[in-house]
Amino acid sequence: WRSLVLLFRAVATAVDQSASQKYTLEQETVRAAIKDMLSTFSSGGAPRSLQEGLRQDLSSMLKNAVPWTRPDASIVLDVLSLYPPQDDLVDNTDNETHSLTRSALATWILGLGDGQWANNAAPVCASAYVMGEMLPFNEKIDILSGVNTLERTLGMAISLLCTLTGNASEMLWPAIFKGLQKPPSASSHKAIRSMILLEWGCREEALSGMGNGDIVTDKQNCMLPPPPNVEFLLNHAVQLLMSQVTEIKTSLGGRAEKSGATRSQASGQASSYIYTLINQIRVLHLSFPSSSSISLAVNAMLERCADSLKQSNSDESDGPIETVVTLTLCYASLSCDAKFEDAKELEKLLSICEAIMTCELSQAKGKTMRRDAVQALRSIFHYAKWGSLSLIVPMINEAARKQPGGAELASGSIQQIYEKILTSANEAVDSTPVIALPPLFACTTSCGEYLVELEDAGANGTSLLSSIKVISETLFAVLKEETASSTWMHMLSSMCNLLFSPKLLLHEYQNSYVDGDRDNMPVMESFEKLIEMGSALKPHINIVAVSYISVAWLGSKDSSDQDVGLAAIPYRDNIAELLVYKEPKFDESSANQNSTKDRHGILPQTTDGSSITRAFILSFLSKLPSPENMSDVVLKELVHHIILKLIDACCLPPAKGKPFITGSEEYSKMMRSWQALCLLSRFVTSDIANEVAQKVFKAMSNLSHGQIRYFMECFTVQCTRRHPSVFGQSFINEIRRNDLSLQYVSSLMIIGGNLTVGSYSNDFFHSKSDKKIKEILCGVLPWLSSTQGFSRAIAQLLVYKLIPLVVDVENNSGGGAIEKDDAVLRSVYLFLQQNQDMSRVRVKQQSFFDSYDVDTACQFEGLLAFEVDDGDEASPVHMVDAIKECLADVYKEVHDEDAPEWKQMEDLLISAEGGNQDESVPENDELVNFQRKILPVDALDLRIQSLHENKKFNAAGNKKQGLIVCATLVDKVPNLAGLARTAEIFAAE
Numbered sequence: 003w004r005s006l007v008l009l010f011r012a013v014a015t016a017v018d019q020s021a022s023q024k025y026t027l028e029q030e031t032v033r034a035a036i037k038d039m040l041s042t043f044s045s046g047g048a049p050r051s052l053q054e055g056l057r058q059d060l061s062s063m064l065k066n067a068v069p070w071t072r073p074d075a076s077i078v079l080d081v082l083s084l085y086p087p088q089d090d091l092v093d094n095t096d097n098e099t100h101s102l103t104r105s106a107l108a109t110w111i112l113g114l115g116d117g118q119w120a121n122n123a124a125p126v127c128a129s130a131y132v133m134g135e136m137l138p139f140n141e142k143i144d145i146l147s148g149v150n151t152l153e154r155t156l157g158m159a160i161s162l163l164c165t166l167t168g169n170a171s172e173m174l175w176p177a178i179f180k181g182l183q184k185p186p187s188a189s190s191h192k193a194i195r196s197m198i199l200l201e202w203g204c205r206e207e208a209l210s211g212m213g214n215g216d217i218v219t220d221k222q223n224c225m226l227p228p229p230p231n232v233e234f235l236l237n238h239a240v241q242l243l244m245s246q247v248t249e250i251k252t253s254l255g256g257r258a259e260k261s262g263a264t265r266s267q268a269s270g271q272a273s274s275y276i277y278t279l280i281n282q283i284r285v286l287h288l289s290f291p292s293s294s295s296i297s298l299a300v301n302a303m304l305e306r307c308a309d310s311l312k313q314s315n316s317d318e319s320d321g322p323i324e325t326v327v328t329l330t331l332c333y334a335s336l337s338c339d340a341k342f343e344d345a346k347e348l349e350k351l352l353s354i355c356e357a358i359m360t361c362e363l364s365q366a367k368g369k370t371m372r373r374d375a376v377q378a379l380r381s382i383f384h385y386a387k388w389g390s391l392s393l394i395v396p397m398i399n400e401a402a403r404k405q406p407g408g409a410e411l412a413s414g415s416i417q418q419i420y421e422k423i424l425t426s427a428n429e430a431v432d433s434t435p436v437i438a439l440p441p442l443f444a445c446t447t448s449c450g451e452y453l454v455e456l457e458d459a460g461a462n463g464t465s466l467l468s469s470i471k472v473i474s475e476t477l478f479a480v481l482k483e484e485t486a487s488s489t490w491m492h493m494l495s496s497m498c499n500l501l502f503s504p505k506l507l508l509h510e511y512q513n514s515y516v517d518g519d520r521d522n523m524p525v526m527e528s529f530e531k532l533i534e535m536g537s538a539l540k541p542h543i544n545i546v547a548v549s550y551i552s553v554a555w556l557g558s559k560d561s562s563d564q565d566v567g568l569a570a571i572p573y574r575d576n577i578a579e580l581l582v583y584k585e586p587k588f589d590e591s592s593a594n595q596n597s598t599k600d601r602h603g604i605l606p607q608t609t610d611g612s613s614i615t616r617a618f619i620l621s622f623l624s625k626l627p628s629p630e631n632m633s634d635v636v637l638k639e640l641v642h643h644i645i646l647k648l649i650d651a652c653c654l655p656p657a658k659g660k661p662f663i664t665g666s667e668e669y670s671k672m673m674r675s676w677q678a679l680c681l682l683s684r685f686v687t688s689d690i691a692n693e694v695a696q697k698v699f700k701a702m703s704n705l706s707h708g709q710i711r712y713f714m715e716c717f718t719v720q721c722t723r724r725h726p727s728v729f730g731q732s733f734i735n736e737i738r739r740n741d742l743s744l745q746y747v748s749s750l751m752i753i754g755g756n757l758t759v760g761s762y763s764n765d766f767f768h769s770k771s772d773k774k775i776k777e778i779l780c781g782v783l784p785w786l787s788s789t790q791g792f793s794r795a796i797a798q799l800l801v802y803k804l805i806p807l808v809v810d811v812e813n814n815s816g817g818g819a820i821e822k823d824d825a826v827l828r829s830v831y832l833f834l835q836q837n838q839d840m841s842r843v844r845v846k847q848q849s850f851f852d853s854y855d856v857d858t859a860c861q862f863e864g865l866l867a868f869e870v871d872d873g874d875e876a877s878p879v880h881m882v883d884a885i886k887e888c889l890a891d892v893y894k895e896v897h898d899e900d901a902p903e904w905k906q907m908e909d910l911l912i913s914a915e916g917g918n919q920d921e922s923v924p925e926n927d928e929l930v931n932f933q934r935k936i937l938p939v940d941a942l943d944l945r946i947q948s949l950h951e952n953k954k955f956n957a958a959g960n961k962k963q964g965l966i967v968c969a970t971l972v973d974k975v976p977n978l979a980g981l982a983r984t985a986e987i988f989a990a991e
Contacts, residue, residue, distance in 0.1 A: 014059030027067035061106035069113040082159040128177035161202035170208035188249035204289035225292040237295040287338035300340035307332035311357040329386035336393040348401040385438040392444040420449040431479040471524035498550035507569035541585040552622040563627040567636040581678040612874040624862035665873035676713035683720035737781035751796035965990040
């Protein structure tokens with residue numbers, strides 16, 4: 003399937019690139035393509051990202067095809083059925099992709115027939131659909147089956163057709179009125195189909211607001227209610243939906259018994275049917291929020307449901323069907339923001355919440371029910387119960403904040419009810435149907451948010467952490483059962499937002515970590531569990547978790563510098579590991595990996611896709627206050643611990659004395675460790691300076707790649723600037739050793755160049771009498787004779803800069819032993835100063851060190867701005883490579899003068915001719931002038947004649963002879979080499 007999908011996408015791209023040329027696309031071909039596409043989707047052969055691309059490619063191909071003169075309405079609707087609307091109730095696609103796809107579909111639709119086909123066909127299709135003429139429909143179908151899925155899909159396609167035509171409201175309202183012009187019954191399929199058109203029209207945002215898709219406000223910026231005729235229709239629509247919910251009693255009370263798979267199917271149909279009804283009510287409310295008909299109806303329904311629930315709990319004779327219907331109606335009314343309109347709103351909400359919690363599916367005495375009906379009731383019961391609680395709990399939270407006595411209630415009744423809800427949710431996860439898991443999850447998170455808020459009111463710390471542990475277990479259990487990718491990611495974000503809050507992290511640190519109670523840290527356990535779930539195969543989990551917790555570690559907005567980072571101390575080992583974590587390559591077959599881009603807003607745009615997780619950690623570390631303003635506890639237990647752990651990892655030598663292989667896991671960890679250390683260099687204080695210096699120079703002695711050494715040298719330079727006495731002495735001790743490897747010497751020379759002749763010399767030398775100047779000079783002087791070119795070149799620059807600081811280079815007077823030593827240094831200085839070759843090298847190197855920017859490489863944005871190599875690792879230009887190029891340029895400049903005299907004369911003549919020519923375009927014969935030999939002047943005749951005589955003899959001294967060779971396959975290198983060898987042996991010209 004995947005190969006076919008990629009082939010189709012390639013063809014569609016080629017067609018789109020040649021859009022100026024229309025091509026013929028048969029209608030039956032499109033029908034077959036739709037069938038294959040649906041088969042691909044259902045088989046799992048195309049992930050979500052490819053499905054969206056396929057839809058976009060199909061719309062592009064239809065737009066670029068020759069319009070059909072007599073389109074088949076069924077094929078057109080089949081095409082449109084592939085494109086659901088984009089709103090909050092469905093799985094959203096990329097906004098740009100959605101817009102391009104809709105634009106292409108509109109172009110295709112408006113071009114069909116003579117250009118008027120859509121305007122004529124759309125209203126006809128809508129009316130025929132409502133009247134049941136588009137598809138055969140069983141009017142005696144069981145209410146729990148709802149409307150056939152094909153019927154809902156067709157209604158969506160017709161709504162889209164009307165929307166793309168441009169006059170959706172004028173085309174849809176007449177058809178909708180045909181089914182809802184009078185109070186409908188639950189079994190009226192014409193009314194049900196009208197409701198479907200109304201639902202999809204609202205989702206397409208063509209029937210919202212004033213009824214025509216427009217939203218109108220008054221002078222006070224309040225939304226005006228819909229016109230009376232629309233209010234009349236909305237009233238009937240709400241009555242229809244409520245009556246369909248009530249009709250469940252009749253459907254589940256039948257006598258026919260079902261068994262096995264049929265019974266399970268009936269349960270699934272019941273849950274799906276209720277889910278559809280709830281969503282339809284919600285769509286109406288969201289599309290017409292100012293409708294008084296909907297508001298009055300749902301508020302009255304909520305009052306009746308509250309009374310019914312209280313009565314049903316006290317009346318044991320009521321059957322479970324009545325309880326399920328009441329719960330469902332309660333959920334439906336709450337979905338439309340139904341409220342209690344009196345001053346005792348909080349008391350009523352708590353009362354109805356307790357009533358819902360005490361509801362049970364107990365069978366009435368003396369009555370029996372079908373097993374399939376019991377299973378269906380249980381499914382609907384859980385969905386309605388947790389759906390109602392998921393909406394009531396936020397209402398309780400809001401009412402408690404507003405009501406003057408809410409704080410007292412919060413410490414008593416609300417907290418007790420919430421603890422019951424959490425316990426019940428934790429026990430009910432395994433028995434809850436999949437469709438009810440999202441509301442159960444939402445209810446749990448809402449309870450948790452309020453309990454976390456109580457922490458500020460002085461709630462017991464142990465009690466809060468115990469509740470958080472129950473919440474964490476419940477949320478992870480729901481994630482384990484949930485299968486829909488978009489819902490799963492939404493749940494993951496909600497869970498991270500709850501658990502990784504600054505207040506909760508700090509509360510756990512103060513009440514568990516400080517006391518040594520590591521077993522009572524549910525937030526940390528949750529984080530480690532998420533990181534384990536992410537591992538290397540699901541990096542999107544790590545990205546979401548780290549993006550939330552890295553912000554929470556910084557504390558709340560009102561936190562002082564002393565509190566910043568305290569909550570991160572328990573996670574210091576996790577931070578060190580995540581600093582070297584590398585995400586795998588993006589896999590488009592994973593629908594979730596692309597759903598975390600909204601979390602990347604705080605990261606620089608230059609952040610590579612394999613560094614998203616560690617970028618959040620680097621961002622956290624970069625926002626920590628300076629060591630002077632930071633808490634000593636955070637500095638020592640968090641930052642210093644991370645620095646030492648990273649350096650310990652960097653000190654490990656590669657196996658067998660060879661550098662790590664580029665692109666390997668070891669190479670990646672080493673590279674990222676040194677990058678993190680560069681960012682942390684500002685936290686290297688005198689407490690750990692000696693230990694860090696010893697380990698840094700030990701790590702520098704190991705073989706490693708130039709890219710790694712670049713960050714190693716940047717870190718050392720920064721630390722030496724801050725602690726010149728500690729790192730400077732270590733540098734002097736190392737540079738004076740005589741057993742250094744050439745790679746180690748090059749790094750020491752680069753560090754020394756930055757500290758002595760670069761822009762950071764003022765941070766290292768405090769005065770000309772500094773003792774370190776002579777010690778460094780003594781260490782660098784022997785490397786003037788190094789066999790390594792760039793080490794020797796840097797040593798020349800360092801000696802040239804240091805000698806004037808030690809001796810007076812202008813004083814030529816002789817004297818004793820000291821004066822003789824000075825004379826030696828003075829002689830070396832004058833040679834370096836006056837020699838042209840060394841002057842060239844010195845000038846180029848000086849510009850390198852002057853522009854060497856260590857500060858940028860040690861900043862958050864700078865670290866992530868480096869270009870990456872094929873292994874997605876930073877690839878900076880190492881100083882050694884730059885100096886090599888410098889030496890090569892100097893060599894070229896010098897040895898250009900070693901060319902033969904006739905060649906130099908030729909270049910002079912060519913340049914002279916070029917100087918005398920004007921700026922006009924040269925003739926053709928002048929363009930090929932470089933192919934002609936310049937006749938030598940008389941002074942070079944002897945030299946030229948000697949060269950010609952030498953060319954007449956081969957290497958063996960035999961005179962060359964004319965020879966014509968006929969050969970084939972001369973494009974092969976071995977054949978050419980054989981011919982050249984043969985020609986040389988036979989002394990061929």
